Amino acid sequence: MLTLRRAFVPLIVICGYSSTGVAETLSGMDMKSLDGQVQEIKSDVLGIAAELSSLEERLLYPSNTQVSVFVSIEDEEEFRLDAVQIEIDGELANHHIYSFTELEALRKGGVQRAFTGNIVTGDHEIRVTILGKLENGSDFTETDSFSFSKGVKPKALGITLAGPGFGKTGIQVGDW
Numbered sequence: 001m002l003t004l005r006r007a008f009v010p011l012i013v014i015c016g017y018s019s020t021g022v023a024e025t026l027s028g029m030d031m032k033s034l035d036g037q038v039q040e041i042k043s044d045v046l047g048i049a050a051e052l053s054s055l056e057e058r059l060l061y062p063s064n065t066q067v068s069v070f071v072s073i074e075d076e077e078e079f080r081l082d083a084v085q086i087e088i089d090g091e092l093a094n095h096h097i098y099s100f101t102e103l104e105a106l107r108k109g110g111v112q113r114a115f116t117g118n119i120v121t122g123d124h125e126i127r128v129t130i131l132g133k134l135e136n137g138s139d140f141t142e143t144d145s146f147s148f149s150k151g152v153k154p155k156a157l158g159i160t161l162a163g164p165g166f167g168k169t170g171i172q173v174g175d176w
Contacts, residue, residue: 057116065118066154069093069126070176073106074162079140080133081106081161086115087127093117114159121150128171130161146173 071084081103086093093115098106106112129143148157158176 061116061118064152064154065120067115067117067119067150067157068113068154069115069157069159071106071112071114071159071161072110074160074172075109077107077162078135079162081130082133083131084114084159084161085129085131086159088115088117088119089124090127093126111158119150119155121152123147123149126157126173128159128173130171142170144171144173148173148175 067088069086069088073081081098083095083097085095096112096114102112125145125147127143127145129141131139131141133139148155156176158174160172160174162170162172
């Protein structure tokens with residue numbers, strides 16, 4: 001039994017020495033290969049995260065009950081939009097206060113997804129309230145209600161905003 005122990009001790013020392021020697025002799029090519037593998041794994045993880053996000057949206061908002069509401073500002077409007085409140089069938093869907101960068105994006109033709117949710121098929125009412133400031137510095141508030149019908153397919157509504165006093169309705173809602 002004693003001789004068996006003596007035989008294992010040198011073997012362990014040799015194995016330990018050889019494994020540290022391998023780690024020291026890793027070349028630059030091996031390190032580059034390892035870095036490439038890490039980058040590939042990161043890319044795969046980001047792809048999986050995007051797929052999971054898409055699946056989550058389809059599960060949370062099935063197409064037969066999904067409604068999305070988008071907000072935009074009419075071209076060449078000079079008012080400052082401060083906030084938008086959206087109610088669907090009397091329940092608050094969204095209340096958003098705009099930052100300077102968001103307002104600039106809307107002025108340049110951008111569109112904001114203000115709400116995505118589930119509603120049953122049938123007739124519904126959307127109520128939109130906007131708060132803002134005119135060029136002369138006075139505050140304004142405008143509220144309007146619109147009816148829409150939700151079918152089996154997903155519904156997309158667009159809200160186009162304009163300042164008051166320009167000879168047109170300040171809030172327009174339509175299908176997108």
